[in-house]
Amino acid sequence: MATIRATCAECGDVEMTSDDVVVRVCVDTGAGTYTFRCPECRVAMAKDAEPRVVELLIASGVKLHRWHLPAELDEIRVGKPISHDDLLDFHRLLTDETRLEAELGRMVEG
Ligand SMILES: [Zn+2]
Numbered sequence: 001m002a003t004i005r006a007t008c009a010e011c012g013d014v015e016m017t018s019d020d021v022v023v024r025v026c027v028d029t030g031a032g033t034y035t036f037r038c039p040e041c042r043v044a045m046a047k048d049a050e051p052r053v054v055e056l057l058i059a060s061g062v063k064l065h066r067w068h069l070p071a072e073l074d075e076i077r078v079g080k081p082i083s084h085d086d087l088l089d090f091h092r093l094l095t096d097e098t099r100l101e102a103e104l105g106r107m108v109e110g
Helices: 051-059 084-095 097-109
Strands: 003-008 012-017 021-026 032-037 044-049 063-067
Touching (some): 003 032, 021 051, 032 051, 044 051, 084 097
Parallel strands (some): 021 063
Antiparallel strands (some): 021 032, 032 044
């Protein structure tokens, strides 16, 4: 188990083991980060990682987590963006139990 040195925003340079760090790489963009919980203040940290840092951490025994961008990013959007008024209308609709039940029933029935 390798010793990993990282920098906590509050505590400065800290040391931990490779089991305390996770490397995350986005399969779609190739962007890499590493995450850890500071061994001194326990704050969770996430830092950008260049490809050579990702390779070094993986070679040191750090776990690799690959992830994909959410599929919603590929959805085609139509209409105007949601406004503050739209959110207020939605909130009012959610408090109308009769209408909510009717709308949910309509969704379930298709
Ligand atoms: Zn800290």
